[in-house]
Amino acid sequence: MGIGRDPGTAVVRSAAAAVALALVVAASGCTGESSTPDTASGEPLSVTELGWVREYSDWTIDVYDEEFDSPPGRELVDECRERLDEVGPPPTERLEPSWERAAAVCPLLSEPGSLRRAKDVVEDADDLVLPFFIDSKELVLGESGTDRSRADLRLSALASTAVDFSQEVRCWSDEDWRRLIREDNAWSVDSEDPDELYGWQDSDTDRIHMRLDQCNLLHRLGSEDVLRWKRDDQIEAADSLATFAHEIQHVLLPDADEDQVECAAAKELRRFARRLDATGDEAGQLAQLYVTDAREELPDDYLSSCDESTG
Numbered sequence: 610m611g612i613g614r615d616p617g618t619a620v621v622r623s624a625a626a627a628v629a630l631a632l633v634v635a636a637s638g639c640t641g642e643s644s645t646p647d648t649a650s651g652e653p654l655s656v657t658e659l660g661w662v663r664e665y666s667d668w669t670i671d672v673y674d675e676e677f678d679s680p681p682g683r684e685l686v687d688e689c690r691e692r693l694d695e696v697g698p699p700p701t702e703r704l705e706p707s708w709e710r711a712a713a714v715c716p717l718l719s720e721p722g723s724l725r726r727a728k729d730v731v732e733d734a735d736d737l738v739l740p741f742f743i744d745s746k747e748l749v750l751g752e753s754g755t756d757r758s759r760a761d762l763r764l765s766a767l768a769s770t771a772v773d774f775s776q777e778v779r780c781w782s783d784e785d786w787r788r789l790i791r792e793d794n795a796w797s798v799d800s801e802d803p804d805e806l807y808g809w810q811d812s813d814t815d816r817i818h819m820r821l822d823q824c825n826l827l828h829r830l831g832s833e834d835v836l837r838w839k840r841d842d843q844i845e846a847a848d849s850l851a852t853f854a855h856e857i858q859h860v861l862l863p864d865a866d867e868d869q870v871e872c873a874a875a876k877e878l879r880r881f882a883r884r885l886d887a888t889g890d891e892a893g894q895l896a897q898l899y900v901t902d903a904r905e906e907l908p909d910d911y912l913s914s915c916d917e918s919t920g
């Protein structure tokens with residue numbers, strides 16, 4: 610997967626997992642100072658642990674998506690067990706509860722009528738992994754430019770209004786962003802590059818993930834004279850605006866391809882800039898720079914034959 614605003618639907622591994630993710634509540638609150646060692650507030654999962662999570666996820670996705678070869682019955686139970694044996698026990702004690710819960714899944718594949726129950730059990734097991742992820746943190750709700758990750762009150766409100774359904778825009782510091790992508794890659798059995806990813810919308814959690822510097826730039830649009838900024842900064846602002854608009858379009862157009870989403874976003878840039886209190890001239894300049902300088906950086910599957918009118 611190349612450069613992109615988001616990994617598309619790759620993040621969504623199943624509706625069931627989605628609900629699980631949505632229900633996760635961070636065990637420790639906003640400061641992160643109390644050390645609850647076994648959750649997102651504690652030590653991040655190590656490379657070795659994430660390697661195990663990836664193998665475990667690969668197995669759970671097969672269960673959720675019913676990807677095993679055998680029909681329900683003894684053969685399917687055996688196939689499921691063999692795959693789980695390949696995953697093997699987790700490298701650390703804190704992941705053992707999920708492993709132990711997962712062991713109850715395979716026997717449920719013996720009957721067609723208990724397949725659904727098997728997925729419920731996988732969901733239970735998943736619930737024991739998810740709290741270790743940084744996205745389980747209850748990020749501090751913040752209004753403006755910070756140097757720490759935050760759930761952005763203003764951008765969340767704007768996004769929620771735009772789609773008429775509440776969304777949380779999560780703005781991640783560079784360090785947290787890397788952890789977020791690392792964990793999501795393991796969870797989704799994916800290989801996104803944190804340096805090439807700008808954001809994504811998670812339809813399961815109604816969250817839009819963005820980089821903190823892009824969020825902070827959007828906050829400056831209303832309070833500074835953007836037309837006096839250096840051109841590179843203006844282009845970066847145009848790009849930030851496009852990321853924000855793009856992820857919102859994913860909510861409005863849940864089945865659209867990346868290029869359709871990007872086209873729809875391009876048409877909204879001016880309006881979004883104005884909603885962020887840019888002047889009409891500033892909004893026009895950013896929309897123009899998107900066309901002349903930012904858009905060409907996108908990978909091919911984000912570009913289409915849509916006209917380049919920016920509304």
Ligand SMILES: [Zn+2]
Binds near residue numbers: 614617859870
């Ligand atoms: Zn996208």
